[in-house]
Amino acid sequence: MAEKTLKLPSEVYAEIKDKPLIGKRRRVQLPQWAVAWLVLLPALVFLALFMFYPIINCFFMAFIRDFQYVDSGGTFALSNFFRAFSDPCLQPFEGAIHCTKRLGKYFMAFGFNNFQTVLSNGLFLQSILNTAILVIVEVPLTIIISLLIATFLNNIKALKGLYQTIFFLPYVTNSIALGLVFSILFSNTSGGIMNYIITRLGGQPVNFLGDIAGLPYKMADGTIVELPAASKFNQGIVIVVNSVWNGLAFKILVFMAGLATIDKQYTDAARIDGAKSFTIWRRITLPLLSPQILYITITSFIGAFKMYTGVISVYGQGAYYFGGINKTDWMPVVGWIYLQMSNESQYKGINLGVPAAGSLVLLAIIMLITAVQFGVSKKRVHY
Amino acid sequence: MEVRIENLTKTFIGRKGVETTAVNHMNFTIPDGKLVGLLGPSGCGKSTTLYMIAGLHKPTDGHIWFGDEDVTNLPPENRGIGLVFQNYALYPHLSVRQNIQFPLDNVRFAGAFGEEKNAVADAKHDIKVTKHDIDESKKAVKQAEAAIAKAKVKKEHFEKAEDAVGVEECEEIIKRSESLKKSAVERLPKLEAHLVDAEKKLEEAVQNLEKAKVAFEELKVKDPEAAKEKGKTKLSKADKDAIAYEMARIVDIDQYLDRKPKELSGGQQQRVAIARALAKKPKVLLLDEPLSNLDARLRLQTREEIKRIQRETGITTVFVTHDQEEAMSISDTIVVMKLGVVQQIDEPQKVYEEPANLFVAKFLGSPAINVFDGEIKGGKLLLNGKVFDTDKVYGKVDRKVKIAVRPESFTLVKKGGSIPVTVKQVENIGRDINVVGHVEDQPENHLKVIIPSELREEVLGKEKLSFNPKRFYVFEEEGDRVK
Ligand SMILES: Nc1ncnc2c1ncn2[C@@H]1O[C@H](COP(=O)(O)OP(=O)(O)O)[C@@H](O)[C@H]1O
Ligand SMILES: [Mg+2]
Numbered sequence: 001m002a003e004k005t006l007k008l009p010s011e012v013y014a015e016i017k018d019k020p021l022i023g024k025r026r027r028v029q030l031p032q033w034a035v036a037w038l039v040l041l042p043a044l045v046f047l048a049l050f051m052f053y054p055i056i057n058c059f060f061m062a063f064i065r066d067f068q069y070v071d072s073g074g075t076f077a078l079s080n081f082f083r084a085f086s087d088p089c090l091q092p093f094e095g096a097i098h099c100t101k102r103l104g105k106y107f108m109a110f111g112f113n114n115f116q117t118v119l120s121n122g123l124f125l126q127s128i129l130n131t132a133i134l135v136i137v138e139v140p141l142t143i144i145i146s147l148l149i150a151t152f153l154n155n156i157k158a159l160k161g162l163y164q165t166i167f168f169l170p171y172v173t174n175s176i177a178l179g180l181v182f183s184i185l186f187s188n189t190s191g192g193i194m195n196y197i198i199t200r201l202g203g204q205p206v207n208f209l210g211d212i213a214g215l216p217y218k219m220a221d222g223t224i225v226e227l228p229a230a231s232k233f234n235q236g237i238v239i240v241v242n243s244v245w246n247g248l249a250f251k252i253l254v255f256m257a258g259l260a261t262i263d264k265q266y267t268d269a270a271r272i273d274g275a276k277s278f279t280i281w282r283r284i285t286l287p288l289l290s291p292q293i294l295y296i297t298i299t300s301f302i303g304a305f306k307m308y309t310g311v312i313s314v315y316g317q318g319a320y321y322f323g324g325i326n327k328t329d330w331m332p333v334v335g336w337i338y339l340q341m342s343n344e345s346q347y348k349g350i351n352l353g354v355p356a357a358g359s360l361v362l363l364a365i366i367m368l369i370t371a372v373q374f375g376v377s378k379k380r381v382h383y
Numbered sequence: 384m385e386v387r388i389e390n391l392t393k394t395f396i397g398r399k400g401v402e403t404t405a406v407n408h409m410n411f412t413i414p415d416g417k418l419v420g421l422l423g424p425s426g427c428g429k430s431t432t433l434y435m436i437a438g439l440h441k442p443t444d445g446h447i448w449f450g451d452e453d454v455t456n457l458p459p460e461n462r463g464i465g466l467v468f469q470n471y472a473l474y475p476h477l478s479v480r481q482n483i484q485f486p487l488d489n490v491r492f493a494g495a496f497g498e499e500k501n502a503v504a505d506a507k508h509d510i511k512v513t514k515h516d517i518d519e520s521k522k523a524v525k526q527a528e529a530a531i532a533k534a535k536v537k538k539e540h541f542e543k544a545e546d547a548v549g550v551e552e553c554e555e556i557i558k559r560s561e562s563l564k565k566s567a568v569e570r571l572p573k574l575e576a577h578l579v580d581a582e583k584k585l586e587e588a589v590q591n592l593e594k595a596k597v598a599f600e601e602l603k604v605k606d607p608e609a610a611k612e613k614g615k616t617k618l619s620k621a622d623k624d625a626i627a628y629e630m631a632r633i634v635d636i637d638q639y640l641d642r643k644p645k646e647l648s649g650g651q652q653q654r655v656a657i658a659r660a661l662a663k664k665p666k667v668l669l670l671d672e673p674l675s676n677l678d679a680r681l682r683l684q685t686r687e688e689i690k691r692i693q694r695e696t697g698i699t700t701v702f703v704t705h706d707q708e709e710a711m712s713i714s715d716t717i718v719v720m721k722l723g724v725v726q727q728i729d730e731p732q733k734v735y736e737e738p739a740n741l742f743v744a745k746f747l748g749s750p751a752i753n754v755f756d757g758e759i760k761g762g763k764l765l766l767n768g769k770v771f772d773t774d775k776v777y778g779k780v781d782r783k784v785k786i787a788v789r790p791e792s793f794t795l796v797k798k799g800g801s802i803p804v805t806v807k808q809v810e811n812i813g814r815d816i817n818v819v820g821h822v823e824d825q826p827e828n829h830l831k832v833i834i835p836s837e838l839r840e841e842v843l844g845k846e847k848l849s850f851n852p853k854r855f856y857v858f859e860e861e862g863d864r865v866k
Contacts (some may be wrong), residue, residue: 265472268439271459272466274489274663283485287476382476 061356114357127336135304142244150255171249179313182242210323235323243310258292290381308334384450384666386413391445405431407723416697420714428723429703465660469671471652473644480640483627486663495614496595506585513578520567527564630658649676668700707747741862755828757786785858790833793850800849
């Protein structure tokens with residue numbers, strides 16, 4: 001093999017000495033901000049089309065009576081809004097101010113009545129309560145579990161890659177499919193491993209999935225017992241387990257990335273200072289991980305408030321089945337909103353103002369809680 | 384406490400299985416209360432040595448002793464040491480005060496009757512160990528007996544076959560097993576006696592514990608304050624505040640107690656790290672290049688401060704540095720390292736005056752020692768063919784050697800000195816004059832001579848000068864000192 005001989009730097013300099021350098025380019029230089037906008041443009045177009053426009057529409061819908069796409073308003077909500085002024089056929093909201101004086105023969109067809117409808121709807125209030133319970137149970141649970149798993153994954157050496165892959169699998173799996181797996185695990189038919197274990201340990205089968213009472217359940221020894229009535233608690237367990245598992249992968253990933261940025265010298269120093277592993281974790285690792293914990297807490301709360309697939313996928317009985325005889329046992333807020341937009345609602349998908357108002361209420365709740373979290377975190381997060 | 388390093392070795396296995404021996408069979412002892420400077424160029428294994436003493440790295444081989452205790456396998460949290468990291472490693476989310484108090488938060492006392500409890504635990508442990516030993520000895524007796532029986536059968540067999548070697552082997556086995564059995568049998572009564580003793584001790588310890596419990600209950604009634612003090616398992620906030628303030632005062636950062644580390648300058652952070660290491664009164668203090676990030680003035684000041692604190696507290700200290708002047712000024716003993724191997728262990732002055740090899744000679748002293756080529760011929764040391772040393776007879780073997788003279792060890796002579804020098808430049812540096820040049824006929828061996836400025840007139844404008852060495856060293860070509 002020929003040996004590679006290095007040139008002397010002086011040779012290189014001698015070679016390039018007389019080469020002409022590229023001339024100053026007299027091109028029009030866009031200012032930085034213009035370049036930035038240009039790069040952002042495609043994203044902005046899509047955002048405008050699929051985010052901002054629907055959000056603005058939603059605002060208008062929520063404040064107007066009998067919003068209709070197909071009618072004279074076309075698809076732009078604002079035109080519907082103007083229709084409120086100009087359409088003599090449009091009925092005013094109950095109790096709305098009669099504006100005949102100022103607007104001639106026209107009525108005020110916009111106001112807060114949609115919100116009134118939403119907030120006085122028992123099912124809506126129940127769905128808020130349902131969501132709140134799921135959020136309060138699920139979010140702390142999933143954060144604690146993912147933190148623990150991330151810590152252990154960070155500490156083990158052997159088979160680390162394998163474990164990481166296992167815990168990452170839910171992330172690349174479709175969440176409906178994942179929910180179906182859980183609905184089978186918890187079912188009262190074949191494949192219902194949970195009930196198999198419970199009955200094998202001497203317990204009675206549990207109606208996890210909100211089925212009607214009295215269904216036959218075949219015990220391991222062949223005898224048939226009747227399935228007890230569904231309780232909300234038992235169904236809640238399945239929903240929580242499913243959504244915790246569903247969200248684990250991403251959180252573990254974020255925490256592992258955070259842990260990797262913590263200099264090993266801090267834990268070394270803490271050991272020298274006589275701290276035991278748990279003390280090191282509590283007093284050094286956790287505070288240094290607090291930016292990631294804040295991020296995960298906020299996104300988890302938001303995600304959990306928007307919970308929907310996590311519930312229906314567990315039952316696997318369609319988009320509007322949320323358990324129980326009334327199909328509403330664990331109806332979440334988003335579920336309620338979808339229901340109102342569907343043909344199954346009392347409005348038959350015609351009055352979109354009501355679900356729009358529901359979404360705005362949900363938005364308000366999420367914003368409020370996020371603001372509170374940011375406020376609390378000011379003192380406790382160390383960047 | 385005395386720290387003893389015995390045959391200490393650390394080999395890192397890097398990616399692709401490449402091995403780096405960072406520390407190679409190191410031996411040295413730090414006497415109680417002394418300060419040892421670990422000196423060597425960057426990458427020679429100083430930090431690795433320190434981390435092994437701290438317990439953060441597990442040695443590949445060798446032992447570390449703190450006094451009579453072998454701490455080689457003790458985790459760092461149980462070693463009672465203080466360590467100042469090269470880049471401080473202050474906890475960024477804690478204030479200076481909390482940083483200094485962190486080691487104190489981890490201090491746990493045994494509580495109201497800790498001594499008595501410990502005595503019970505010790506006695507129980509003793510019993511367990513003794514019982515185990517007894518079992519082992521009994522097992523050993525049985526094993527020996529079985530081995531003897533087996534060997535006897537075999538021996539008969541061999542005797543029939545008239546196999547002398549086999550018979551001899553069997554007899555050997557029988558003899559060995561007999562002696563094993565004997566020692567085990569002799570051990571047994573001693574162990575059993577010890578067990579009886581230990582059981583008695585346990586009984587006593589349990590009684591003492593009961594008494595202590597009763598006494599403590601009484602004390603609770605009589606003097607609740609004293610009982611509370613006696614029963615405490617942690618340092619109180621007031622105690623910790625007091626210590627933190629005192630430590631901060633010692634290193635002169637008491638006005639910054641409520642700041643976060645990132646609000647301090649490098650030097651201040653360094654001092655916080657020292658305060659944190661001192662807070663729990665460590666038995667051994669380890670400092671990893673603690674002055675490397677300070678400016679020149681602060682470095683001098685902190686160096687003296689460390690020396691003072693070390694003297695006052697009497698803590699056995701290891702001070703790692705790559706700066707020979709720093710090591711010289713602060714250490715009681717210097718350990719010079721190169722590529723993981725100890726080159727010399729001596730008092731600073733001795734390392735400077737009696738370097739063990741060329742590496743040590745070159746590493747210590749600024750400006751560096753001058754080295755030029757000499758030769759030994761017929762037992763005489765020659766420079767450029769002329770006799771250099773008239774006093775001493777060198778070994779019989781003719782060979783090339785290196786002659787080394789410190790810059791300040793030259794005396795200027797009018798003529799006929801043993802070192803003829805070609806002058807390139809004369810630098811005036813105030814009190815002294817630097818003569819820069821080379822030994823005649825050895826242009827590749829640069830030379831720097833420091834002479835007093837009174838001799839200015841005599842060297843200015845001259846192209847050739849002649850010197851005699853006040854003191855010189857002779858080294859083999861590969862670096863060992865020629866004695
Ligand atoms: N964790 C490690 N893995 C592999 N090699 C290491 C590791 N730590 C140190 N080394 C190597 O060991 C040698 C000594 O390092 P170190 O003790 O840090 O030197 P010093 O503190 O004297 O500058 C160096 O060659 C370094 O590259
Ligand atoms: Mg180092």
